[in-house]
Amino acid sequence: AQSVTQPDIHITVSEGASLELRCNYSYGATPYLFWYVQSPGQGLQLLLKYFSGDTLVQGIKGFEAEFKRSQSSFNLRKPSVHWSDAAEYFCAVALYSSASKIIFGSGTRLSIRP
Amino acid sequence: EPEVTQTPSHQVTQMGQEVILRCVPISNHLYFYWYRQILGQKVEFLVSFYNNEISEKSEIFDDQFSVERPDGSNFTLKIRSTKLEDSAMYFCASRSGDLANQPQHFGDGTRLSIL
Numbered sequence: 101a102q103s104v105t106q107p108d109i110h111i112t113v114s115e116g117a118s119l120e121l122r123c124n125y126s127y128g129a130t131p132y133l134f135w136y137v138q139s140p141g142q143g144l145q146l147l148l149k150y151f152s153g154d155t156l157v158q159g160i161k162g163f164e165a166e167f168k169r170s171q172s173s174f175n176l177r178k179p180s181v182h183w184s185d186a187a188e189y190f191c192a193v194a195l196y197s198s199a200s201k202i203i204f205g206s207g208t209r210l211s212i213r214p
Numbered sequence: 215e216p217e218v219t220q221t222p223s224h225q226v227t228q229m230g231q232e233v234i235l236r237c238v239p240i241s242n243h244l245y246f247y248w249y250r251q252i253l254g255q256k257v258e259f260l261v262s263f264y265n266n267e268i269s270e271k272s273e274i275f276d277d278q279f280s281v282e283r284p285d286g287s288n289f290t291l292k293i294r295s296t297k298l299e300d301s302a303m304y305f306c307a308s309r310s311g312d313l314a315n316q317p318q319h320f321g322d323g324t325r326l327s328i329l
Contacts, residue, residue, distance in 0.1 A: 134317060143305060143322035144257070190257065194318075201247065201270060202307075202318055204257040 102127055104193050104205035112211040115183055121176040121208050123191030131193040133174040134202065135165055138188045147189075150174065161185070186212045216240040218321035220306050226327045227296055235291045235324045237306030246289045247307040247318060248281065250274065257305065263289065293326075301328045 103126045113119055125131060133150040148159025155167040165176045174191060191205040219238045227233045239246050248260040262269040263281055280292045289308075293300055303325050307318040 132317075136320075144320040146317055146319070149317050192257075201259040201262055201272075202249075203259065206256040 106205035110209045114213045119178045134192040136190045220321035237289045239308030243308035249305040251303045
């Protein structure tokens with residue numbers, strides 16, 4: 101069955117420290133990959149996406165993610181986090197089709213230590 | 215930048231009542247979606263809609279639910295005879311025809327509280 105796994109439920113990092121959020125997917129083929137961020141009480145904002153090509157993709161707010169086909173992973177990274185990065189982060193996948201749904205992971209809550 | 219807008223932001227309804235959640239997708243988009251997020255849980259797909267018909271629906275989307283695009287701009291989710299477990303945040307999303315270039319854009323959600 102198609103699935104997205106985010107093994108870390110909650111991560112706390114110090115402001116200015118680097119960040120890596122893990123994501124693994126299970127699909128028969130390489131899906132389209134996304135990271136969304138959700139601030140408390142807010143909607144879902146797209147951080148970045150991978151469709152094809154360069155496996156290191158750059159997103160908004162200084163985030164990047166690397167697609168590793170051999171590991172079925174799409175980890176999100178940021179070299180130096182800011183207090184405003186505290187939020188819930190969702191990894192998501194979609195298979196290409198004319199009306200493809202998005203399947204979300206369970207999310208990782210990021211807290212920032214001052 | 216164009217946005218998906220959802221109204222109301224918060225809806226409180228008595229159990230057993232019908233509720234309609236409204237969404238205005240981005241104007242040139244062709245594919246429309248509803249998702250649900252129960253408090254503290256992940257976002258779950260409910261239904262996709264294209265060319266005035268449902269393309270795909272999840273197990274959650276049973277006969278209690280229906281969707282409609284009553285005019286050229288609105289996309290609605292109707293929940294009949296609401297239950298306590300329908301309390302959740304409901305997100306509308308839309309995208310244009312080419313997923314490779316245009317991922318789904320989400321609205322800010324409607325928080326539905328069933329009393």
